[in-house]
Amino acid sequence: MANALDEQAPPSLPGGVAVVGRGGAGGSAPLLRVEHLVKHYGGVRAVDGVSFTVAAGTITGLIGPNGAGKSTVLSVVSGFTPPTGGRIWFDGRDVTGLPMHRLARTGLVRTFQLARVFGGLTTLENLLVAAPRQRGLSPLGVLGGRFVWGAEERRLVERARALLRRFGMASKADDYARTLSGGQKRAVEIMRCMMMRPRLLLLDEPMAGLSPRLVVELEQILVELRDEGLALLVVEHELETVDRLCATVVAMAHGRVIAEGTMADLRTRREVQDSYVVG
Ligand SMILES: Nc1ncnc2c1ncn2[C@@H]1O[C@H](COP(=O)(O)OP(=O)(O)OP(=O)(O)O)[C@@H](O)[C@H]1O
Ligand SMILES: [Mg+2]
Numbered sequence: 001m002a003n004a005l006d007e008q009a010p011p012s013l014p015g016g017v018a019v020v021g022r023g024g025a026g027g028s029a030p031l032l033r034v035e036h037l038v039k040h041y042g043g044v045r046a047v048d049g050v051s052f053t054v055a056a057g058t059i060t061g062l063i064g065p066n067g068a069g070k071s072t073v074l075s076v077v078s079g080f081t082p083p084t085g086g087r088i089w090f091d092g093r094d095v096t097g098l099p100m101h102r103l104a105r106t107g108l109v110r111t112f113q114l115a116r117v118f119g120g121l122t123t124l125e126n127l128l129v130a131a132p133r134q135r136g137l138s139p140l141g142v143l144g145g146r147f148v149w150g151a152e153e154r155r156l157v158e159r160a161r162a163l164l165r166r167f168g169m170a171s172k173a174d175d176y177a178r179t180l181s182g183g184q185k186r187a188v189e190i191m192r193c194m195m196m197r198p199r200l201l202l203l204d205e206p207m208a209g210l211s212p213r214l215v216v217e218l219e220q221i222l223v224e225l226r227d228e229g230l231a232l233l234v235v236e237h238e239l240e241t242v243d244r245l246c247a248t249v250v251a252m253a254h255g256r257v258i259a260e261g262t263m264a265d266l267r268t269r270r271e272v273q274d275s276y277v278v279g
Contacts, residue, residue, distance in 0.1 A: 029092055031056040031200055031231050032077070032108075037086035039069075039076050046072040048255035049086070054200065059222065059232045061246035061263065063239065065275060068252040070235040071113055074202045077233075078110035079103040090200070105132065107199035111206065113235075115185040119178030123169060123188055126177050127160035130192040156195075163191040166221060183210045187218070200231045207238045219245060239263065251275075 030053035039047040047069045054060045062070050076083045079100040088096045090108050103109075118126050164170045167187045172180065177188060186206060193201055206222075207215050219241060222232060236242050242249055243263040251259040251266050253275035259266055266272045 030054060031091055032233070033087075033089040034073075034077060035087045035089075037073065037076060037088065038084045039072050039081070040084045045255045047076065047083075050252070050255070050257050052250045052257060052260065054231055054233050055248075056199070056231050057226060057229050058247050059226050059234060059245045061242040061249035062233060062235045062252065063237070063242060063249060063266075064252035064258075068275075069255040070252055071204055072255075073252070074110050074204050074233070074235060078108060078202055080110065104196050104198075107197065108202070109193045109196050109198040109200070110202035111186075111189045111193055111204055113204040113208075115182070115189045117177040117180070117185045117188050117192075119176065121177055122174050123164065123177055123180065123184075124157070124160055124173040126188050127163060127191050127195050128156055130195040131156045131159070132196060160191075160195065163194055166224075167191055168217065183214050186210070194225075198230065200233065201225075203232060203234045203236075205235055205237060207236055207241050215241060 032054040034053070035051045037047055037050040038045075050069070050073060052060075062073065064070055072081075075081045077088055079095075079098050079102065082097050086096070087094060090103070090106060093106075095103060095106065095108070098106075100110075118129065121129065161170065161173065164173055167190075169184060169187060169191075172184065177185065180188065186209075190201075190203065190206065203222075206218060210218060215238065222234075222245060226232060232245075234242070234245065246263060249261065249263050249266055250257055251269075251272045253271075258271045258275060259269045261269075
């Protein structure tokens with residue numbers, strides 16, 4: 001198993017392979033199930049009865065025209081904002097209404113449409129601040145003192161450096177994040193999510209603003225992460241990318257799911273063509 005990023009994988013993630021059996025019979029239960037999800041902002045029905053699933057170890061696409069409600073789905077599913085109605089199950093557990101930090105601990109993590117980095121910290125530090133400290137408050141951590149902390153910190157730094165190498169950003173480790181390009185900041189945000197060891201990563205337009213070369217590189221990285229067991233739900237306007245990455249695609253318009261299938265299927269569907277100019 002050559003995944004340097006999972007050297008500390010918890011028992012529930014043997015060898016970096018996503019748990020498909022936990023909470024589901026024989027691994028066939030979806031990792032994420034969203035049912036009749038509703039989010040209203042005042043009179044705006046941003047999400048209006050959305051249901052879909054994401055299988056473990058797959059990349060699912062979420063497409064639709066501007067204002068369809070895609071980012072709002074990510075916000076609600078990730079616990080960034082509570083739903084007005086509906087239910088969310090993650091790994092067989094009802095997680096509806098749990099706040100973002102609790103969901104992150106269970107392995108469900110998102111990025112934002114506009115990348116958020118700490119400009120006054122270095123790239124490496126941006127990754128380290130995201131890492132969950134496992135021993136900070138435990139009796140072992142207290143008794144172990146600096147020795148335990150030192151070992152843990154070292155592992156976190158190793159993990160962060162492995163991510164930086166994977167994303168081709170090792171040479172930027174000590175640069176302040178504010179000096180990075182838009183694409184590099186986006187990569188930092190994704191790496192910061194990976195420091196949390198997610199089992200499901202929600203990405204909001206990861207390819208936006210990237211050069212064609214970087215799009216290809218990021219696609220490659222996402223496929224590798226999937227092959228190592230990570231499930232991804234990707235909101236993306238770049239439909240060629242969706243076609244290449246996503247086994248299943250959910251199409252939204254006006255806060256609702258209007259079609260679901262492969263990207264090739266969706267291109268032929270009248271309701272998708274009508275609401276969304278499929279390229
Ligand atoms: N915090 C908010 N307060 C009020 N209205 C909101 C809020 N967030 C989103 N909306 C509205 O909800 C609807 C769905 O927005 P959302 O950002 O989810 O769409 P989207 O599919 O991600 O669009 P885009 O492709 O442009 O990113 C829009 O009408 C938007 O104006
Ligand atoms: Mg959006």
